[in-house]
Amino acid sequence: MNDNNKKLKETTNPVGSILFGWLDHRHSTRIIIGTLSVSCFVLLLVDFVYHRHGHFMIEEVPGFFALYGFLMFSLIILGATTLRYFVKRREDYYGTKAVDSDMTENKK
Amino acid sequence: MDFIQVPSSYIFYLAAAITFVFLRDRTLRSVLLICVPIIALIQVWNLEIGNHHQVDFFNLQLELMRVDKLSKVFGLIFCLAAFLGNLYAWHVKDVVQQIATLVYTGSAIGAVFAGDLVSLFFYWEGTAIASVFLIWARRTEASYHTGMRYLLIQISSGVILLAGLAVQFHTTGSIAFEKMELSSLSSFLIFISFGIKCAFPLLHNWLQDSYPAATVTGTVILSSFTTKLAIYALARSFAGTEILIYIGAIMTLFPIFFAEIENDLRRVLAYSLNNQLGFMVVGIGVGTELALNGTASHAFAHILYKSLLFMSVGAVLFRTGTSKASELGGLYKTMPLSALCCLIGAASISAFPLFSGFVTKSLIMDATATEHYPVIWCVLVFASAGVLSHSGIKIPYFTFFAHDSGLRPKEAPINMLIAMFITSFLCVFLGVFPDTLYNILPYEVNYKPYTISHVISQLQLLCFALLAFTVIMKLGFHPPEIRAINLDSDWVYRKYLPSIMLRIINRLGSVNESTRSGLENKISSGEQILLNIFGPTANFARVFTNGVMILWIAVIFTGALAIVLF
Amino acid sequence: MEQVYLHFPILQVLIPLLLAPICVLVGRSTFSWLITFFGSVSSLVIAISLLHSVSDGSSISYHIGGWPPPIGIEYVVDSANAFLLVLVSGISTVVLLYARDQIKLEIDEENHTLFYTCYLLCLTGLLGVLITGDVFNVFVFLEISSLSTYVLVAQGAKRDKRALKAAFNYLIMGTVGATFFVIGVGFIYMATGTLNMFDIYERINDLESSRTVRASYAFIVIGMGLKLAMFPMHLWMPGAYTYAPTVVTTFLSATATKVSLYVLIRFTFSVFHFDFNFIEQVFKFLVMPLAIIAMFAMSFVAIFQKDIKRMLAYSSIAQIGYMLLGVSLLSSEGLTATFVNLFNHGITKATLFMSLGVLTLYSGKSFLSDVQGLGKKMPWISASFLIGGLSLVGIPGTAGFISKWLLVQATIEAGVPILALLIILSSLLAIVYIWKVIEHLYFMEPHSELASQKVSFRILIPLWILSISCLYWGFDTSLTVGTSDIAANNLFNNVIKLN
Incomplete structure (x- = not known):
C-alpha cells in the first residue's frame, strides 16, 4: 500500500476523510501491516492455549488453519500467475464480438 | 385470503404490462418498480404451505403456486433482491430495461413456485428471454453479440429441459417437478439443463461472458436470479446426488485462478459468483438436512453480498466509465461510502465472523465434514482462501485503494448509496443475528456458528491469507493488473x-x-x-401466366387421377 | 324467441345475404358500413350461439322450407363447422371495425357501398359453404364468395394497377377450380343419385370400386386444391394477396382458404369414406408430399421476398402445408391439429396483415425498407406485428405454438416422427423471415422524412383484439382444442347423425 502514503490531501469528500483519512497518514502502511502481524501472532498463540474442536484430526493440530491459509493463498497466486502465462490474450482478441474492447459505458 | 394466493409472478407481469401501456412518466415507473417487489415480498411472507393455484393446460394440471419451506425462502430472497436491485436502478430511464427487469424477476419467482416441469419450462424460458434485454440495453455491437450468445445458451438450456420433460412424460406420464434419481434419460436431460443455468464447469462460459456485458444496473439484477434459480431447481430435484459434490468442488476451484488474473472487475465477480455456486452445489450433493439448509441459506446470503459487490463496482463503472482494475485505484478519496459498502460485501463473501457469509458457508462446510468427505472439505477450505483472494481483497483493494489512478469521480448517486446501505445492513445483520435466517430455512437448524473453535479457525485462515497477500505484494509477486483478457473454454x-x-x-x-x-x-x-x-426471380416465386398455371393443374390432376383410378 | 332460435341456421346465411342489396340501395359510405357491421355482428352472435348448442358434440339439422332431405336442402351444424362459422364471422367483425379508416385511403369514395356489398356477399358465401349439407349448395355458395372476392381484390387498383391483373388471374384460376369442383359433384350425383351429403355417405359405401366415384374425388381434390392454394396450384395467391386492399387481404387470408380446406375435409370424411383405399392413396402420394414441399419451398421463397405482404402470402401457402399435412395423417389427432391450426393461423395471419396494413397505411407500400424503424414511431402497431410473428413461428405462449405442438404430437402418434422433425425444421425458416421484418422494425433507423403518425383508436382496438387473442389462445386451449377435438372425433367416426 505504498501509494496510499502520498501526502495528497485532495479528498474533497468530508465523509471520505473521516472514514479513510487515516490512510493518507505517512505510516498507514506500517500501521496496517503491524496490526495484521500482531493479530496473526495472537491468533496463532491462542491455538496453544485453547484446544479447538473439529470433525477431523487435522483441524485440531495447532496452527493448521494458519499454515493452510498462508500456503494456499500463495499457491493460488502462483497458480494464477502460471495460468496467465497460458491464457493471456490481447483485449481485442475476440474483436467487436466481445465487450472488453468497449472502453466506455454510455452514461445513462 | 384468496387474493394473496395468486402466483407471485402475475404481480410482476401485471406491473410490466402497466409499465408498458400506461406509464410515460419516469418517476412513476421507478416507484412502481420498487413497490412491486415489496408487495410480492409481503405476499410471499404471508403464504401458507400448500398448493394454491392450479391451471389446466391441455390435459395437464399445472401447479403454479407450490409453497413449501424451500420455495418460500427462495421466493423471499428473490423479492428482496428485486427490491434492492430496482432501488439501485431508480435513476434508469430506459423503459426496456425496466420492463425486462419486471418480467425477468417475475419469471424467476414464478419458477420458484412452479410445481411441475411444464410451468417451470415456461418460466425458465421467460427468464432467458427477458434477461437478455438487460444485456442488449447497453446498445453496443459487442453487447449485441454477447447477448446473442447468452440467449442461445439459455434457450438451449430450456430446450433441453423441454426434451427431458417430454421424455419423462412419455415414460412415466408425470410432469411432477419433484426429487428424481439421476438414472433415466429424462433425468439426465433435466440435469444438464439445470447444469447449464447453474454454470457447471465447462458449461459456465455464458456467465463470465455476459454479466460484464450488461448495463450497470442490469448486472446487479442478472447476478441475483438466473443461477440461483438453477440452484433451487437442483436442490429440489437432485438433492443427495453424489456427483454434484464433485462437480461443485471443481466449480469452487477453477474460477479462483481465473478471477485472480482477470482485469475486468465485473468479470472477476462473475467468476467469484461461479465459485460461490460451487459451495451451494456441494451442499446439494451432500443432501442432508444440514447441507440443504446450508445451500438455501448460502444462496440467501450470497444474493445479498454479491449484489452489494456488483453494486459498488457498478457505481464505480457508472461514475468513471470503466470497471477495469488496471484503470482504477485510489477511489476511496472521493467515493468513500461506496468503498465502505464494498468492504462490507468483501468481508461478507470472505466469511469474516459477524458477516453473513460466515454463518451460512459454515453450514455447508460442516455438512461435508459430518458426512466424511475429507478431500471435499479441504477443497472447500482452500476455496475459502480463494474467495478472499479475489473477492475479499482484489475487488476493494484494486478499485478503491492500491495505486492512485488519478480519477476523482463523484460519490455514487443517492439511490445507489441507499440500496448499498440497505444491502450492507442486511449482510451485517444476518451475520450478527444468524437465527433470523436460520428460522426460515427448509429444515430445523441445530447449529451454532459462533463457537470459539470455529471463530478462531476462520480468523486464522483469513488473517494468515491476508498476511500472505501482504508478503506477496511486498515481494512484488502478485500478478499485475494489466489490460488483457484471458481465454476460457x-x-x-x-x-x-x-x-x-x-x-x-x-x-x-x-x-x-x-x-x-x-x-x-x-x-x-x-x-x-x-x-x-x-429467390424472387426463381421459378418458385415467379409470376406465371395463366397458361403455366393451367399446365400445373393439368399435371397434378393427371397425377391425382392416376392415383385414384389405378 | 324460441322460434327465432330454431331458425338460426338459415339466418346465419340469410342476414348478410339480404343486407347486401340494402347496402346498394342506401348508397352512403357510413350507412353501408353500419349495415355491414350489423350483419357481421349478428352473424357472429348467431354463430356463437350455434357453437354453444353443439358444443356437446351433437348436431343440428335444419330443413329449408320444411322439406325433409333428401328432397329438400338441409343445413347441418356440428362442432366442426360451427367452430369455423365463429372464426369467419368473428374475423369479419374485427376486420370491419378497422376497415372504415383503411378503405378511405385505399378505395375511391364512390365505390365504398359496392365494396361493402361485395364484402357482405363474400361473407354470405363463406358462411353458406360452411353450414350447408348439400353438395351442390356448396358449389353455389363457393361461387357467391369467389365472385365477390374477385371484385374485392380488384379494388386494390387505386393504389396499384397490378391488382387488376391479379384479380383476373384469380378469376381464371378460381373459375377453373370451381369447374373442377362442379364436375366432381356431377359425377357423384351420377353415381349416387342424390346431393345430400349424408345421403351420399350412405349410398357411396359399396361404390368404392366405381370409377365415377373415384374420378369425382380427383376432380374435387383438384378443385379445392386450387381454391385453398395447395402447392403448386397456389400461383394466383401471392398476387391476389399482395395487390388487394389490406382489408381484403386480412379477411381472405384468415377465412377463404380455411373454408376451402374445410370443404375438402368435409368431403373426405362426411361425403366419401376416408378409409377408401384410393383416398388414402391420394393423401399418401399426392397431398402429403406436396404439403411437405410447400412447407419448405414456400418458406424459402418467403425468406427472399422484399415485399412483406408477398412474404406473408407465401408464408400462408407454407402454413396451408401444415394443415394439409395434419389432414393427410387421416387420424383423429391430425384432424384436431388441423382444426386448431385453421383457427389459430386465421387469427395469426389476420393480426399480421392488419398490423402490416396499418404500418404501411400512409406509405401504401409494404416493402421491408418501408417499415424500417417504425418500431419506435408506431410502437403499438409494431408490437402487435411482433406478437403475430411470434405466433406464426410458434413460440410457446402464443396460439401458433399450440397448433404446431398438436401437429407434432399427431405425427408422432401416427408413427412418423420424421414429419415432426420436418415441421420443426420448417418452423425455423419462419423465424428467418419474421426476423427480417422484426430487424427492420426495431433495429434500423427510421427514414427521417417520416413524421410520427397518430393512429386512431378505431384501428388500435381491433388490432389489439386480434393480438391479444393470439396470446390468449396460447394459454386457454379449452375452446380451440376442446372444440376441435370433438369436431375431429365426430368427423372421424362419422357420428354426424342428426338429433
Whole structure:
C-alpha cells in the first residue's frame, strides 16, 4: 500500500476523510501491516492455549488453519500467475464480438 | 385470503404490462418498480404451505403456486433482491430495461413456485428471454453479440429441459417437478439443463461472458436470479446426488485462478459468483438436512453480498466509465461510502465472523465434514482462501485503494448509496443475528456458528491469507493488473470451431477450385444457391401466366387421377 | 324467441345475404358500413350461439322450407363447422371495425357501398359453404364468395394497377377450380343419385370400386386444391394477396382458404369414406408430399421476398402445408391439429396483415425498407406485428405454438416422427423471415422524412383484439382444442347423425 502514503490531501469528500483519512497518514502502511502481524501472532498463540474442536484430526493440530491459509493463498497466486502465462490474450482478441474492447459505458 | 394466493409472478407481469401501456412518466415507473417487489415480498411472507393455484393446460394440471419451506425462502430472497436491485436502478430511464427487469424477476419467482416441469419450462424460458434485454440495453455491437450468445445458451438450456420433460412424460406420464434419481434419460436431460443455468464447469462460459456485458444496473439484477434459480431447481430435484459434490468442488476451484488474473472487475465477480455456486452445489450433493439448509441459506446470503459487490463496482463503472482494475485505484478519496459498502460485501463473501457469509458457508462446510468427505472439505477450505483472494481483497483493494489512478469521480448517486446501505445492513445483520435466517430455512437448524473453535479457525485462515497477500505484494509477486483478457473454454466456440469451419470450407473450396475464401463468402454462396432456387426471380416465386398455371393443374390432376383410378 | 332460435341456421346465411342489396340501395359510405357491421355482428352472435348448442358434440339439422332431405336442402351444424362459422364471422367483425379508416385511403369514395356489398356477399358465401349439407349448395355458395372476392381484390387498383391483373388471374384460376369442383359433384350425383351429403355417405359405401366415384374425388381434390392454394396450384395467391386492399387481404387470408380446406375435409370424411383405399392413396402420394414441399419451398421463397405482404402470402401457402399435412395423417389427432391450426393461423395471419396494413397505411407500400424503424414511431402497431410473428413461428405462449405442438404430437402418434422433425425444421425458416421484418422494425433507423403518425383508436382496438387473442389462445386451449377435438372425433367416426 505504498501509494496510499502520498501526502495528497485532495479528498474533497468530508465523509471520505473521516472514514479513510487515516490512510493518507505517512505510516498507514506500517500501521496496517503491524496490526495484521500482531493479530496473526495472537491468533496463532491462542491455538496453544485453547484446544479447538473439529470433525477431523487435522483441524485440531495447532496452527493448521494458519499454515493452510498462508500456503494456499500463495499457491493460488502462483497458480494464477502460471495460468496467465497460458491464457493471456490481447483485449481485442475476440474483436467487436466481445465487450472488453468497449472502453466506455454510455452514461445513462 | 384468496387474493394473496395468486402466483407471485402475475404481480410482476401485471406491473410490466402497466409499465408498458400506461406509464410515460419516469418517476412513476421507478416507484412502481420498487413497490412491486415489496408487495410480492409481503405476499410471499404471508403464504401458507400448500398448493394454491392450479391451471389446466391441455390435459395437464399445472401447479403454479407450490409453497413449501424451500420455495418460500427462495421466493423471499428473490423479492428482496428485486427490491434492492430496482432501488439501485431508480435513476434508469430506459423503459426496456425496466420492463425486462419486471418480467425477468417475475419469471424467476414464478419458477420458484412452479410445481411441475411444464410451468417451470415456461418460466425458465421467460427468464432467458427477458434477461437478455438487460444485456442488449447497453446498445453496443459487442453487447449485441454477447447477448446473442447468452440467449442461445439459455434457450438451449430450456430446450433441453423441454426434451427431458417430454421424455419423462412419455415414460412415466408425470410432469411432477419433484426429487428424481439421476438414472433415466429424462433425468439426465433435466440435469444438464439445470447444469447449464447453474454454470457447471465447462458449461459456465455464458456467465463470465455476459454479466460484464450488461448495463450497470442490469448486472446487479442478472447476478441475483438466473443461477440461483438453477440452484433451487437442483436442490429440489437432485438433492443427495453424489456427483454434484464433485462437480461443485471443481466449480469452487477453477474460477479462483481465473478471477485472480482477470482485469475486468465485473468479470472477476462473475467468476467469484461461479465459485460461490460451487459451495451451494456441494451442499446439494451432500443432501442432508444440514447441507440443504446450508445451500438455501448460502444462496440467501450470497444474493445479498454479491449484489452489494456488483453494486459498488457498478457505481464505480457508472461514475468513471470503466470497471477495469488496471484503470482504477485510489477511489476511496472521493467515493468513500461506496468503498465502505464494498468492504462490507468483501468481508461478507470472505466469511469474516459477524458477516453473513460466515454463518451460512459454515453450514455447508460442516455438512461435508459430518458426512466424511475429507478431500471435499479441504477443497472447500482452500476455496475459502480463494474467495478472499479475489473477492475479499482484489475487488476493494484494486478499485478503491492500491495505486492512485488519478480519477476523482463523484460519490455514487443517492439511490445507489441507499440500496448499498440497505444491502450492507442486511449482510451485517444476518451475520450478527444468524437465527433470523436460520428460522426460515427448509429444515430445523441445530447449529451454532459462533463457537470459539470455529471463530478462531476462520480468523486464522483469513488473517494468515491476508498476511500472505501482504508478503506477496511486498515481494512484488502478485500478478499485475494489466489490460488483457484471458481465454476460457468459450474459446472453443468463439474461436476454435469457427476457424476449423473456415479451414474445412477453404479445403473444400480449393478442391472445387472455388477461389472464394472465408466463411462469409461461403455463407453468401450458399445463400446464392437458395436465391437461385427460391429467390424472387426463381421459378418458385415467379409470376406465371395463366397458361403455366393451367399446365400445373393439368399435371397434378393427371397425377391425382392416376392415383385414384389405378 | 324460441322460434327465432330454431331458425338460426338459415339466418346465419340469410342476414348478410339480404343486407347486401340494402347496402346498394342506401348508397352512403357510413350507412353501408353500419349495415355491414350489423350483419357481421349478428352473424357472429348467431354463430356463437350455434357453437354453444353443439358444443356437446351433437348436431343440428335444419330443413329449408320444411322439406325433409333428401328432397329438400338441409343445413347441418356440428362442432366442426360451427367452430369455423365463429372464426369467419368473428374475423369479419374485427376486420370491419378497422376497415372504415383503411378503405378511405385505399378505395375511391364512390365505390365504398359496392365494396361493402361485395364484402357482405363474400361473407354470405363463406358462411353458406360452411353450414350447408348439400353438395351442390356448396358449389353455389363457393361461387357467391369467389365472385365477390374477385371484385374485392380488384379494388386494390387505386393504389396499384397490378391488382387488376391479379384479380383476373384469380378469376381464371378460381373459375377453373370451381369447374373442377362442379364436375366432381356431377359425377357423384351420377353415381349416387342424390346431393345430400349424408345421403351420399350412405349410398357411396359399396361404390368404392366405381370409377365415377373415384374420378369425382380427383376432380374435387383438384378443385379445392386450387381454391385453398395447395402447392403448386397456389400461383394466383401471392398476387391476389399482395395487390388487394389490406382489408381484403386480412379477411381472405384468415377465412377463404380455411373454408376451402374445410370443404375438402368435409368431403373426405362426411361425403366419401376416408378409409377408401384410393383416398388414402391420394393423401399418401399426392397431398402429403406436396404439403411437405410447400412447407419448405414456400418458406424459402418467403425468406427472399422484399415485399412483406408477398412474404406473408407465401408464408400462408407454407402454413396451408401444415394443415394439409395434419389432414393427410387421416387420424383423429391430425384432424384436431388441423382444426386448431385453421383457427389459430386465421387469427395469426389476420393480426399480421392488419398490423402490416396499418404500418404501411400512409406509405401504401409494404416493402421491408418501408417499415424500417417504425418500431419506435408506431410502437403499438409494431408490437402487435411482433406478437403475430411470434405466433406464426410458434413460440410457446402464443396460439401458433399450440397448433404446431398438436401437429407434432399427431405425427408422432401416427408413427412418423420424421414429419415432426420436418415441421420443426420448417418452423425455423419462419423465424428467418419474421426476423427480417422484426430487424427492420426495431433495429434500423427510421427514414427521417417520416413524421410520427397518430393512429386512431378505431384501428388500435381491433388490432389489439386480434393480438391479444393470439396470446390468449396460447394459454386457454379449452375452446380451440376442446372444440376441435370433438369436431375431429365426430368427423372421424362419422357420428354426424342428426338429433
